[in-house]
Amino acid sequence: MDGGRGPFREVSAPLSVDKVFLRYAGDAGIVTAVEDVSFAVEEGERLVLLGPSGCGKSTLLRAIGGFLPVAEGAIRLNGRPVTGPGPDRMMVFQEFDQLLPWRTVAGNVAFALRKARGLPKDEAWRRAREWVGRVGLARFADAYPHTLSGGMKQRVAIARAFAVQPAILLMDEPFAALDALSRRRMQDELLSLCEAAGSTVIFVTHGIDEAVRIGTRILVLSPHPGRLAAEYLVPEAARERGSAAFAEIEADIHARVFSGTPPEPQAVLADFREPSLV
Amino acid sequence: MSDHALDAPRRAASGARFHLSTSFWRRAVILAALALAWEAYARWLGNGLLLPTFGETLAALWNSSINGELPARVATSLSLLLAGYGIGIAVAATLTALAALSRWGEDLLGLLTSMFNPLPAIALLPVALLWFGIGPPSLIFVIVHAVLWPLALACHAGFRAVPPTLRMAGRNMGLAGPSYVFGLLIPAALPAILSGLRLGWAFAWRTLIAAEMVFGVSARSGGLGWFIYTNRAQLETANVFAGLLVVVLIGLAVENVVFRTLGRLTIQRWGQES
Numbered sequence: 001m002d003g004g005r006g007p008f009r010e011v012s013a014p015l016s017v018d019k020v021f022l023r024y025a026g027d028a029g030i031v032t033a034v035e036d037v038s039f040a041v042e043e044g045e046r047l048v049l050l051g052p053s054g055c056g057k058s059t060l061l062r063a064i065g066g067f068l069p070v071a072e073g074a075i076r077l078n079g080r081p082v083t084g085p086g087p088d089r090m091m092v093f094q095e096f097d098q099l100l101p102w103r104t105v106a107g108n109v110a111f112a113l114r115k116a117r118g119l120p121k122d123e124a125w126r127r128a129r130e131w132v133g134r135v136g137l138a139r140f141a142d143a144y145p146h147t148l149s150g151g152m153k154q155r156v157a158i159a160r161a162f163a164v165q166p167a168i169l170l171m172d173e174p175f176a177a178l179d180a181l182s183r184r185r186m187q188d189e190l191l192s193l194c195e196a197a198g199s200t201v202i203f204v205t206h207g208i209d210e211a212v213r214i215g216t217r218i219l220v221l222s223p224h225p226g227r228l229a230a231e232y233l234v235p236e237a238a239r240e241r242g243s244a245a246f247a248e249i250e251a252d253i254h255a256r257v258f259s260g261t262p263p264e265p266q267a268v269l270a271d272f273r274e275p276s277l278v
Numbered sequence: 279m280s281d282h283a284l285d286a287p288r289r290a291a292s293g294a295r296f297h298l299s300t301s302f303w304r305r306a307v308i309l310a311a312l313a314l315a316w317e318a319y320a321r322w323l324g325n326g327l328l329l330p331t332f333g334e335t336l337a338a339l340w341n342s343s344i345n346g347e348l349p350a351r352v353a354t355s356l357s358l359l360l361a362g363y364g365i366g367i368a369v370a371a372t373l374t375a376l377a378a379l380s381r382w383g384e385d386l387l388g389l390l391t392s393m394f395n396p397l398p399a400i401a402l403l404p405v406a407l408l409w410f411g412i413g414p415p416s417l418i419f420v421i422v423h424a425v426l427w428p429l430a431l432a433c434h435a436g437f438r439a440v441p442p443t444l445r446m447a448g449r450n451m452g453l454a455g456p457s458y459v460f461g462l463l464i465p466a467a468l469p470a471i472l473s474g475l476r477l478g479w480a481f482a483w484r485t486l487i488a489a490e491m492v493f494g495v496s497a498r499s500g501g502l503g504w505f506i507y508t509n510r511a512q513l514e515t516a517n518v519f520a521g522l523l524v525v526v527l528i529g530l531a532v533e534n535v536v537f538r539t540l541g542r543l544t545i546q547r548w549g550q551e552s
Contacts, residue, residue, distance in 0.1 A: 067446055085449040095443040102465045102548045115451045115461070146549025157447075164451075 014168045014200050015041040015064065020073035022059050022226075033059040035225040038073075041168065046194060046201040048215030050208065050253070056226025057204045061172050064202065065091045077167060087116030090161035091170040094177055096153045099145040099160075106132050106141040109160045116164045131163040132156070135189070151182040155189075162193060169194075171203045175210070187213050191239070208253050212238060212246055220253060230256055330516035338516035339523060348505065352524060355501035358414055359486050362421025366478060369422065370430040377434050378463075384434075391431045399424035399485040403492060417489050417501075424485040425478035432477065436470025437463055469545045476537045480529070487525055 022034040034056040041047050049057040062068045064075055066085040075082040077089065085091075090112075092098075099108050109128035113119045119127070132141045135155040145153055154174055161169055174190075175183040187210060194201055203214050211218050215234050222229040232253065238245035313332050320331040330338070342348040373390070376383030399420045406416040440463060448462035464471070490503025500508070502521055509517035544550075 065446075065450065067449075085446070087450065087452045089450075091446070091450050093443050093447065095441070097441045098443045098447040100444070100447075100462070100465070101550050102468070102544070111461075112451045115453055115457065144548055 014043060014077060015202070016076045017060075017064070018074045018076065020060070020063065020075060021071045022056065022063055022068065023071040024059075024068075032071075032225040034063075035227050036073075037221075037226065037228055039219060039228070041200060041202060043200055044198045046199075046203060046214060046216045048211040048218045049202065049204045049221060050206070050211040050215075050218050051221035051226070051229075052206060052223055054226075055221040055223040057206075057221050058172055060221075060226065061091075061170055061202060061204045065089055065170050087112075087164050088167045089170055090116075090164050090166040091172065092154070092157045092161050092174045094173040096150050096177065098157050099153055101145050104142050104144055105137055105148070105156050108145070108156055109163050112160045112164055127163055128159075131159040134162075134193070135159045149182075151178050151186060154178065154186065158190065158193070162197065162199070165197075167200065169199055169201045171201060173205055176205070176207075183210075190214065208250050209241070211253070212249050213241060218253070220256065327513055327515055330519055334516045335519040335523065338514075339520035342517060342520060348520070348524065351500065351502050351505040351521075352528070355486060355490065355503070356528075358417050358501060359421060359482055361414075362418040362486070363425055363479065363482055365418065366422045366425030366429060366482070367475075370426050370433060370474075370478075373426075373430045374433040374437065377430075378437055387430060387434055391427050394423065395427040395431065397423075399481065400488045403489055417486065420485055420489050421482045424481040428481060429474040429478040432470050432474025433467065436467030436474070439470065440466040469550050472537070472541060472545060476533070479532060479537070483525075483529055483532075 017037060017039050020034060020037050021032065023030050023032050025031070037060065039047070049060060051057050059068065063070055064082065066082050066089065082089075100111065103111055106125065106128045109131055110121075110124040113124035113127055114121065117124075129138075129141055132138060135158060137152060137155055137159070140148065140152065145156065148156070158174065161171075171190075175186050178186065191214060193199070201214075203211075205211050205214070212234055215232075218232040218234060219228055220230040220232070221227065230253075232249060234249060235245060237243060238249050240246060317332040320326075320329045320334075323329055326334060339348070373383070373387050377387040378384075402423055403416065403420050406419040410416040410419060444462070444466055448458055453461050486501070487503040487506075490501040491507045502525060506518050506521035506525075509515075509521065
């Protein structure tokens with residue numbers, strides 16, 4: 001659906017995060033999860049938030065999704081402050097239970113289209129089937145989610161998010177719970193979907209290889225509290241797995257995350273989990 | 279090879295059907311054996327006042343069905359039950375909604391359920407008689423009490439157990455207010471709601487029959503419990519057993535036909551059955 005310039009996509013320069021602090025009440029008082037983070041996402045960009053666990057990347061994404069309030073600063077979508085969740089920022093979660101179990105595969109997508117876009121039933125179902133086919137699940141359009149594998153459920157969630165054609169797609173480690181092989185295939189498919197639709201994406205991950213494969217730009221966050229540590233522009237040539245540029249940028253992020261350019265190297269080292277070898 | 283692999287699920291399904299039918303036949307044989315034992319013992323005892331034979335019980339069942347007395351009693355009982363069940367559901371829905379909306383509501387529900395859930399509904403009958411007198415309102419009052427607490431407890435637990443990811447996904451799609459409740463929360467909590475309805479039904483049915491034994495709505499037109507009680511007083515023991523049989527049959531029918539069908543059409547099909 002490359003011609004899909006619906007009302008949701010007409011305004012450009014979607015998202016800005018401006019000096020944002022995020023805090024929550026933990027066991028030991030107020031914890032700062034994200035400290036003074038600023039960035040902007042341009043139209044058609046795929047921005048990856050990369051970092052070890054505890055760096056606040058998922059918290060930040062949830063704040064962008066409107067599920068958490070910002071303590072300081074502002075998150076703006078098309079110039080308007082984000083105050084709550086909405087279908088202009090469709091989110092894909094890591095957990096498999098994000099689908100409505102009582103609706104079929106196509107039904108889940110159609111329901112989102114009717115609720116989020118107000119489409120009439122026929123049109124919603126037509127588009128839903130189209131998107132289900134696009135993620136390779138045409139045969140399973142009328143199956144209920146509990147009969148699907150984890151990877152297939154994530155495909156449905158991705159189809160649902162794309163179908164709504166939000167201003168920006170938010171992906172919270174959508175492939176983290178998949179086995180290595182499916183994860184790799186899903187990355188490739190997501191990439192081609194994004195490129196075909198020209199989607200604007202924020203993708204959260206702790207896998208360096210995933211970040212390089214998916215992103216056009218990578219922001220590395222350091223933990224406790226989450227701060228921006230480094231920024232990488234990923235050139236087109238580096239997107240191919242096994243290419244010299246891919247290995248180079250991956251090694252560089254490795255070196256930087258481990259070598260102590262961020263403020264608290266020990267904490268980084270202790271918390272950083274190697275992504276499984278693919 | 280691959281053909282066999284494709285056939286596997288189908289064979290498994292027909293196997294399940296086969297299993298179901300053998301279990302059905304097994305149960306039928308057990309039931310027949312029990313009926314036979316009953317008949318033999320009652321004949322050996324030879325005292326129709328203490329224990330009528332199975333045949334006599336069936337005859338009594340047939341006769342009181344034909345002369346219209348038993349169906350009328352069943353209708354009385356069921357209409358009272360449905361009224362109480364309906365009111366119970368409405369109050370449970372209100373309380374659960376309050377609990378979902380505010381902390382005060384949540385504490386109110388928690389406190390009320392922990393106080394009233396352990397109290398057998400039938401224990402409230404004297405109070406009900408005092409307040410409402412002898413008549414349908416007293417019976418409905420105890421039925422509401424029997425349905426309300428287990429149902430409210432189950433619904434509340436069901437709403438609380440809706441996964442946070444599913445809630446976020448719903449709000450992400452723009453669900454809010456009524457569309458959030460009816461489009462997401464209620465279907466997501468349906469397994470708990472259904473089991474609460476089932477439990478409430480079972481409590482209500484037991485409570486009603488027990489309460490009806492205390493008095494009939496009026497001397498001529500009591501419910502099923504009153505039918506059993508008056509027939510005992512008149513030493514029509516075969517009718518007593520016929521009444522008991524009807525109580526069991528209605529309980530079984532609602533459990534196995536109504537609730538099992540509801541479950542099969544919804545949570546079982548959606549893989550939500552825990």
